[in-house]
Amino acid sequence: MGEKIATRAAYGKAIVDLAEKYPELVVLDADLASATKTDGFAKAYPDRFFDMGIAECDMVGVAAGLATCGKKPFANTFAMFAAGRAFEQVRNSVAYPHLNVKVVGSHGGLSVGEDGATHQCCEDFATMRSIPGMVVCCPCDGNEMTQAVQALIDYDGPAYLRLGRLAVETVTDAIPGYKFELGKGVTLRPGKDVTIIAVGLMVQKALAAAELLAQEGVDARVIDMHTIKPLDEKLVLRAARETGCIVTTEEHNIIGGLGEAVCACVSAKCPVPVLRHGVEDVFGRSGKAEQVLEHYGLTAEGIADKVRRAMELKF
């Protein structure tokens, strides 16, 4: 386990580091540069940074226009406003013409903490993955985020990238030969009894859950599914076949996110029990990030509970 860093911080550094190599990279923000961590880019490349004010819908449309002229725009705001307020601009101005815009939603999920429900977006995976042709990505740690930004800048098409506010432990740097590839999940821990498929900061909690379960003699595989769309079906189906049951976990409503993507895949191609762990179709609330996560059961113990129930359902 490595250092603790928020994925938003790793993102902010990555776009600065890539700016020289990619002169077409331009960054837009909607008056949240210090929170979304685009402020470093703004300072280093003021001619390629555009603060569009508190006007997310216009920001996304402007990004679309820039993309038609060959720019590689990254449009930043909170997940709530990127994937919520500007949903229709993302759908109609970006995705429908398949323009090369990266929509970046920071402060995804409950771990926004104190700001409370209005800013805790647990619906962004659902809205973004429902749009044809969108790539939906949420790296779990700083190392993965750095590589994801590189992959997304090389990918020519519309994509949604979720960033987290909370500093999280780096786990992917311990994987020998780890290399981020869009649409390819990563097996972080082998296991034969059950597979936990996780995204974002639930990856770290899934690894902790696997430790808890090991003490009970349960051998849990852990997959880091950083790309929710396109889903790495091959990896999911192998997990279904080899471990016979799956638990998904995400800092997102259990409706519409990773869990349902996995369910759709498994039910059609290799039916085994899948239990979804996440936010149980409720709004969040204010509190310290870890307290809020705990309040809603987004903990290692919460995952382990789901795993125990999934094991009972195994054929």
Next chain:
Amino acid sequence: MEARKLHTLELAAAKIRSLAMDQVYTAASGHIGGSLSVADILTVLYFDVMKVDPENPQAPDRDRLVLSKGHTTPALYAALALRGYFPKEELKLFRSIRGHMSGHPDMVHVPGVDMSTGSLGQGISAAVGMALAGKIDRKDYRVYAVLGDGEIEEGQVWEAAMAAAKYRLDNLTAVVDVNGLQIDGSTADVMPSEPLDKKFEAFNWNVIHVDGHDLAALEDAFAQAAACTGKPTVLLAGTVKGKGVSFMENDAGWHGKAPNEEQYAVAREELRNRVRICTDVAAVDSMDDAVEVLEELGLMDEEGEN
């Protein structure tokens, strides 16, 4: 504007209206009222003002047009076909499952369409992005955004208006097709938006009033817009919804309705008659360069046929 040039542009406008009507009738759906009101604006842009090359529709230095009021795409598709971007026969597949001439502009499938639009309020933002890219790259292309006066009820239009002023996008010209009507009735009743000039002025735009059916006045207005530095320009173009078809003029009922066979016969006769007159007038002045351009494009070949 020189008389001979004016006559050829009048002919182009007449053909655009006639082709727009044919598309909507053939598709048995579509937005004819606003297509007829915007036809002269698109004529002046595509046949006079804009630097474009239909042989190279993606040329990086071309002028760009975003039809933010995307529902009036019958007029846009007609203008593009007449300008030579694609064969006129394609227009017969407007809104058809058999083709790609979708009900709102589609930049992926229709050559010459610079931005996919249709959801009102969004096109102007894309136009701001295009103009911003021009500033970043220090290119001298111009960007045109054509909006409806109903459309400007969308808040995003004013977000975009602020952004265009902030970045001093003097390479951007917006045109509001002020026909005074929207689906549910008059704009004054549905959602009063006047005074538009004072609103845009307050948003730090250069504002020009123009008769949206006066081709020469439009040309002048676009030239004034191009000459204005440091801020974007909006043309508030006064128009008549349904212009050119007697029973459609100034009637909100013709916003998104196709004519029946009887109505089409009348409309077609009125529009084609206008084409015939314009052809005759323009032909008299056939020495004109603009006429030659239109001749090369095949506009003068067909004696009023489309």
